[in-house]
Amino acid sequence: MKIGLNTDGLADLGLEETLDYAASLGLDCVEFGLGGWSSAPHVDIGALLASAAMRDQLLGRLHDRKLTISALNASGNPLHPGEIGPNDSRLARDAITLAAELGVSRVIMMSGLPGGGPEEKMPNWITSSWPPEAMKMLEWQWRERVIPFWKEIAPLASARGIRLCVENHGRQCVFNPDSYLRLRDAIGPTIGMNLDPSHLIWMGGDPVAAIRALGAENIYHFHGKDTRIEPQARMNGTLDTRHVVPVSGRAWNFVPLGHGLSRRGWLEIVQVLREVGYNDVISIENEDYMLEAKAAISESVDVLRFAIDESVRRIPV
Structure with a gap:
């Protein structure tokens, strides 16, 4: 099993220093954010698409440090009813093209979230079957926006040998295994899940149960990210509209x-991932707002090394 790093966690560092740090930790791979909800601190998708020399230079920098790219991340909302939607949809298509040019086989995306009807101007996340209009909105979203978009983009990825890794995330149409499987059943194996346990945790889910339910045939990439449920959740539950900072008083924190x-x-x-047949990358995504970034990432690497080494001892591969 490999350990990787989403480099957005070191957004304050330049590319060279970020790669040097990843190499110093003995990591195997990195994941680059390209835009959308990422500030894309380390790579410029437009420049890389335009220049074979720049692509070769990036791959050379990685090779010199014995690193590879586990995935390109194009997370945004391609189904947003405003101008964000077309921009993020274009980003996804460009990410597929760039991945093929770099020899990367995975692009991470969000499933997207449209409005609840054709006249809405803002995304609408349906989390309950009541009141009755909720189900009408949900079915409209999937029939008119979600399925058509993914039926269009999946063949583009498949033609280039790219797997689309849909992340389970709140305020997206795919936020848990059930909603992912609805998409997978409609689209097919070009899409799998970028399983992020941290989002399942704050929504009350169990990552181990999710891994068992999905199996390796549905898990295409895995984020190493954790959530702590805070005492405030005992009173309010885990739905929380407080900003991520300050962390004090929130129901949960990354x-x-x-x-x-x-x-x-x-x-x-890690044991269950091995048991179901996933023996690929766990890409650390650090969004802790209390600890210094390098310290937080180093601690996460230490935990993963312990878990991987111990799982090998318990489950010989």
């Missing part, structure tokens, strides 16, 4: 691995 789930909890995740 934290380094081992600060939410225990080390043993991460061992169980």
Whole structure:
């Protein structure tokens, strides 16, 4: 099993320093954000698409440090009813093209979230079957926006040998295994899941149960990211509209691995990943707002190394 890093977690560092740090930790691969909800701190998708020399230079920098690219991340909302939608849809298509040019086989995306009807101007996340109009909006979203978009973009990826890794995320149409499987059933195996346990945790899900339900045939990429449920959740539940900072008073917070789930909890995740046949990358995505970024990432690497080494001892591969 490999350990990777979403380089957005080191957005304050330049590309060279970021790659040097990843290499110093003995990581295997990196994941680059290209835009959308990423500031794209380390690569310029337009420049890379325009220049074979720049692509070769990037690959050379990675090769010199014994690193590869696990995935390109084009997370945004391609179904947004405003101008964001076309921009993020274009980003996804460009990411597929760039991935093929770089020899990268995976592009991470969000499923997207449209409005609840043709006249709405803002996305509408349906989380309950009541009141009755909720189900009408949900079915309209899937029939008129979600399925048509993915039926259009999946063949573009398939033609270039790219797998689309849809991340489970709140305020997206795909936010858990059930909603992902609805999309997979409609589109086929060009899409799989970028399974992010942190989002399942804050919504009350169990990552281990999700891994068992999905199996390796549905898990195309995996984020190493953790969530701590805070005492405030006992009163309010985990739905929380407070900004991510300050962290005090929130119902939950993103934290380094081992600060939410225990080390043993991460061992169980890695064991179950191995059991279902996933023996690929766990890409650390650090969004902790309390610790210095390098310290948080280093702690996460330490937890993953423990979990991987211990899982090998328990489940010989």
